[in-house]
Amino acid sequence: MAVSTDLKEYQNLIGGELRAATGGTLTDSIDPSTGKAWARVPKSSKEDAVTAIEAAQKAFPAWKALSASERAACLRDAAEVIASNGGELAALETQDNGWVIRETTYGLIPVLQQVWLDAAGKATEANRGQTVPMSPTSLGYTLREPYGVVVGITPWNAPLFTFAIKAAYALAAGNTVVIKPSEQAAVSSLHLGHLLKDVFPEGVLNVICGPGSEIGDTLVSHPAVDKVSLTGSGGTASSIARATAGKPKPLIFELGGKSANVLFEDANIEKAVEAICTYSIFTGNSGQLCVGGSRILVHRSIIDEVSAGVKQFLQNPQLKQFGPTLDPTTTTGPIATKSQFEKIQSYIQLGLDEGAELVYGGRSGGTELLPDRSDLTDGYWIEPTLLKSETNSLRVCQEEIFGPVAVMIPFDTEEEAIALANDTEFGLAAGVWTADLSRAHRMVAALDAGNVWVNTYARVGVDLPFGGVKNSGFGTDSIEDYSREKACVIEM
Numbered sequence: 001m002a003v004s005t006d007l008k009e010y011q012n013l014i015g016g017e018l019r020a021a022t023g024g025t026l027t028d029s030i031d032p033s034t035g036k037a038w039a040r041v042p043k044s045s046k047e048d049a050v051t052a053i054e055a056a057q058k059a060f061p062a063w064k065a066l067s068a069s070e071r072a073a074c075l076r077d078a079a080e081v082i083a084s085n086g087g088e089l090a091a092l093e094t095q096d097n098g099w100v101i102r103e104t105t106y107g108l109i110p111v112l113q114q115v116w117l118d119a120a121g122k123a124t125e126a127n128r129g130q131t132v133p134m135s136p137t138s139l140g141y142t143l144r145e146p147y148g149v150v151v152g153i154t155p156w157n158a159p160l161f162t163f164a165i166k167a168a169y170a171l172a173a174g175n176t177v178v179i180k181p182s183e184q185a186a187v188s189s190l191h192l193g194h195l196l197k198d199v200f201p202e203g204v205l206n207v208i209c210g211p212g213s214e215i216g217d218t219l220v221s222h223p224a225v226d227k228v229s230l231t232g233s234g235g236t237a238s239s240i241a242r243a244t245a246g247k248p249k250p251l252i253f254e255l256g257g258k259s260a261n262v263l264f265e266d267a268n269i270e271k272a273v274e275a276i277c278t279y280s281i282f283t284g285n286s287g288q289l290c291v292g293g294s295r296i297l298v299h300r301s302i303i304d305e306v307s308a309g310v311k312q313f314l315q316n317p318q319l320k321q322f323g324p325t326l327d328p329t330t331t332t333g334p335i336a337t338k339s340q341f342e343k344i345q346s347y348i349q350l351g352l353d354e355g356a357e358l359v360y361g362g363r364s365g366g367t368e369l370l371p372d373r374s375d376l377t378d379g380y381w382i383e384p385t386l387l388k389s390e391t392n393s394l395r396v397c398q399e400e401i402f403g404p405v406a407v408m409i410p411f412d413t414e415e416e417a418i419a420l421a422n423d424t425e426f427g428l429a430a431g432v433w434t435a436d437l438s439r440a441h442r443m444v445a446a447l448d449a450g451n452v453w454v455n456t457y458a459r460v461g462v463d464l465p466f467g468g469v470k471n472s473g474f475g476t477d478s479i480e481d482y483s484r485e486k487a488c489v490i491e492m
């Protein structure tokens with residue numbers, strides 16, 4: 001890819017220093033609202049990856065030896081740094097991946113602070129073991145210990161959030177960390193690395209940007225790496241599993257989904273429609289949300305009402321508005337990358353070719369959707385698109401599209417709704433809308449998903465686990481998963 005001049009250049013954080021990639025190689029980062037380069041990020045080499053791992057390895061013994069309260073103090077400082085630089089971080093994330101500023105400012109930044117503070121509060125618990133009396137003369141106990149060097153690999157749709165949940169909990173438990181953000185949207189993570197440079201002892205936190213296809217294998221298979229956490233696609237998870245097969249190490253995989261949002265006939269339709277159009281699938285980052293409710297299962301008796309409600313909501317310019325992503329009145333951003341933009345366009349066409357009915361949307365491109373904004377013509381805009389299908393077997397109902405595209409599928413009975421919801425290789429999330437409490441509990445128990453929301457959607461919190469089942473992954477970015485238990489018996 002051509003490299004532009006006159007753009008701000010960002011650097012890796014390795015061993016407590018800001019460093020360019022070997023040979024100074026850089027790649028352009030594209031603002032998806034304009035399609036133009038706006039910053040340059042390091043294109044790190046395998047050699048840089050090894051340097052980052054070695055820095056983390058060197059820093060580990062001293063970081064592990066600190067008391068939990070000393071580690072917690074660093075994490076609280078990190079939360080403070082994020083709070084005082086929140087506006088800048090929000091703007092960088094917005095320009096990098098297109099997630100609108102009103103959501104990065106008021107949604108993302110406060111959550112980041114919460115995560116870093118929560119991890120600080122859990123630092124003591126991370127190392128707390130159990131006392132196990134075994135006989136009058138023998139005492140068993142367990143110690144919880146950090147793994148060592150943790151590599152956290154993050155996606156382009158939520159760089160700062162995934163940085164936080166991996167780094168904060170791993171560091172709290174006494175591990176040292178190498179974060180590798182997606183090369184497609186690395187600016188906010190690199191800038192955060194810069195801001196945190198003096199918060200942690202050198203080498204404790206490292207941030208390195210480079211193509212996963214080139215440096216990923218080195219990062220995950222290096223013998224000094226003790227644990228790997230990926231948030232990303234199933235294809236990348238398979239590559240990591242292959243790369244580490246010869247030298248197995250614990251993995252956390254937070255992967256994709258094809259989540260069902262189930263609307264029963266007694267649902268509060270107005271609230272369910274609002275969720276669909278704002279925080280379930282047609283979101284401020286255009287449905288590029290791992291838990292996106294991309295299959296909307298609707299009781300046949302209310303499907304016309306739901307379709308009409310969604311159409312009315314999406315047509316209202318007061319409620320849904322494309323525009324410059326840094327403008328706080330814009331509610332809907334572009335697709336983060338050109339390749340993802342093209343993939344979503346082809347999925348919409350595929351759905352129509354497969355026989356799905358177009359209920360709303362389907363258009364794409366700046367010329368079509370923002371005719372009065374010549375500055376945004378080349379951005380990767382896609383209209384929220386609602387399809388309808390009688391069957392769950394279409395590819396658009398089975399494959400993760402990862403964009404503002406949902407398929408509505410009718411059902412007649414609760415049993416059918418459960419069967420349809422579970423008829424997918426994924427198991428990340430599900431939503432249920434009903435006024436019947438008994439049915440709500442039955443559905444929560446019956447759905448194959450790591451997260452189920454009733455009469456709401458996408459509600460996550462630091463005190464709840466977050467992870468998937470089936471092909472949506474395993475493990476959680478939590479304090480528990482970043483320490484391991486050692487057993488000891490003392491004979492007296």
Ligand code: NAD
Nearest residue numbers: 154155156181182212213216232233236239254255256290
């Ligand atoms: P991706 O798998 O293409 O990339 C994720 C990261 O993996 C990037 O940093 C990339 O550089 C790196 N990578 C690529 N190849 C690699 C390799 N061979 N070895 C090691 N690392 C490699 O995913 P994406 O396109 O950036 O993100 C979208 C995907 O992420 C979707 O499937 C989405 O559902 C998923 N996601 C899941 C969650 C969750 O919590 N479950 C959250 C956000 C996104």
